[in-house]
Amino acid sequence: MLKAFIDVPTDSHFPLQNLPYGAYQTTDGEIHLCSAIGEFIVDLFVLDEEGLFDGPELNNQFVFQDSTLNYFMSLGKPAWIEARTTLQKLLSENNPRLRDDASLRERVFKKREEAEMVLPVQIGDYTDFYSSEQHARNVGSMFRDPENALLPNWKHLPVGYHGRASSVVISGTSLHRPKGQIIPQDAEEPVFGPSSLLDFELEVGFFTGPGNNLGEPVPVDKAKDHIFGLVLVNDWSARDIQKWEYQPLGPFLAKNWATSISPWIVTMEALEPFRAELPAQDPKPLDYLFQEKPTTFNINLEVFLKTEQTDIPQMICSSNFRNLYWSMTQQLAHHTITGCNIQPGDLYGSGTISGPEAHSFGSLLELAWKGTKPIKLTSGEERTFLEDGDEVIMTGFAQGKGYKVGFGEVRGKILPAR
Incomplete structure (x- = not known):
């Protein structure tokens, strides 16, 4: 079974098998797209800024620099699968890229209970x-x-x-x-x-x-x-x-x-x-x-x-x-x-x-x-x-x-x- 290097309670809605999408407002008043793992949110803006979504579908388009998911949604299933796979690998217990970088982890992970969530989508209809x-x-x-x-x-x-x-x-x-x-x-x-x-x-x-x-x-x-x-x-x-x-x-x-x-x-x-x-x-x-x-x-x-x-x-x-x-x-x-x-x-x-x-x-x-x-x-x-x-x-x-x-x-x- 997939396992993250972040501790995830067994009754959590947000294990590594989930990784939903959302958006939150930072302490600086900016809107960042994010995901969730256990008791934490994962700041996708920061991961994207680091160039970690660099596969052939996303190709460093910096889609998570937007304040809504609309453009990412428009890219279709291959891009969605690539982003999800990339995120699962970054959060995996065997991947040192994020696990062993304390400075990056501090920027990426925020307590979910402390995050002010906002609408992640500009809803047209x-x-x-x-x-x-x-x-x-x-x-x-x-x-x-x-x-x-x-x-x-x-x-x-x-x-x-x-x-x-x-x-x-x-x-x-x-x-x-x-x-x-x-x-x-x-x-x-x-x-x-x-x-x-x-x-x-x-x-x-x-x-x-x-x-x-x-x-x-x-x-x-x-x-x-x-x-x-x-x-x-x-x-x-x-x-x-x-x-x-x-x-x-x-x-x-x-x-x-x-x-x-x-x-x-x-x-x-x-x-x-x-x-x-x-x-x-x-x-x-x-x-x-x-x-x-x-x-x-x-x-x-x-x-x-x-x-x-x-x-x-x-x-x-x-x-x-x-x-x-x-x-x-x-x-x-x-x-x-x-x-x-x-x-x-x-x-x-x-x-x-x-x-x-x-x-x-x-x-x-x-x-x-x-x-x-x-x-x-x-x-x-x-x-x-x-x-x-x-x-x-x-x-x-x-x-x-x-x-x-x-x-x-x-x-x-x-x-x-x-």
Whole structure:
């Protein structure tokens, strides 16, 4: 098994098998791209400055001198693999280049807990899908007919909508409760005020690398070459605002106020050992979406809630990335079938990930079943939706033999409406 010269706890999300990408702000106020190993971040700016990424694909282009990953993302899979391989070799227990250079190590390694992480990508566009069958069935059962919970199109195409890229924020960002138009129960006219039905949505998102030309779709079997890596996503939702606004065009203000993502982008190469079969798709997708063996990844996902009256966050949801009906490659192929052009750094959310058991439902709307089954907390409190001061913490990891490949956390705390 790969082993680093840096000590890595066995339960760490960031062993040598992971090496995700992120960005942090230095004490001088500069933004440096970085990776993570154990309890440390690895400053890629410094390693790049030393000329250590000198293989044929990167060829000392100094791609990690940028303040975002966008250019590196645009280079494609061969460059991504080369950079990852180079970094693994530099951190290997048998390589003296970094291990035995105390001065360089001091510049490269920073305590992860002391680093101020920032968005590592300039996000041009954000699309959110609706790809968990159980979630769609739960919502359809609540608001329509349980016997016809899925709309006729749901199993024929990955349903999605265009979100707001400018309000995607890094983990740890506190968010003010949004205001909007709300229709009270049995009322005919809306009122304006703060949302009282505030919710989280457990999602995983992917970032794209190389784009496509306008008018040229990305084939489903080549879509994987356009996917750079994955992040945890909390796509916050104001359910009462959405109820009034979503017909006939879908969510708008209910979703545009904030989307939180984890600071670390886990690469497809790191996740490759955890590839799993996608659930059976029936009916057979149309040819442009059909794959002989569609796959997903076995990633454990958990949601914790911390209130102002609790010291220890309480787990309220345990799900898995496998609980999606449509794969990432199918989502991307569908997104581009019109010839829509994607760009390096575009973000695509999975939609709420709910499993078949009640504890695996990926939103409070489902966990508390539209407010009829309040969640009981160890503090004696109950929740149907989020209250001011509540903090939602999501985490995720793939379990290997003797190691984990994880995402860390995505946190967000709800502040009172302005």
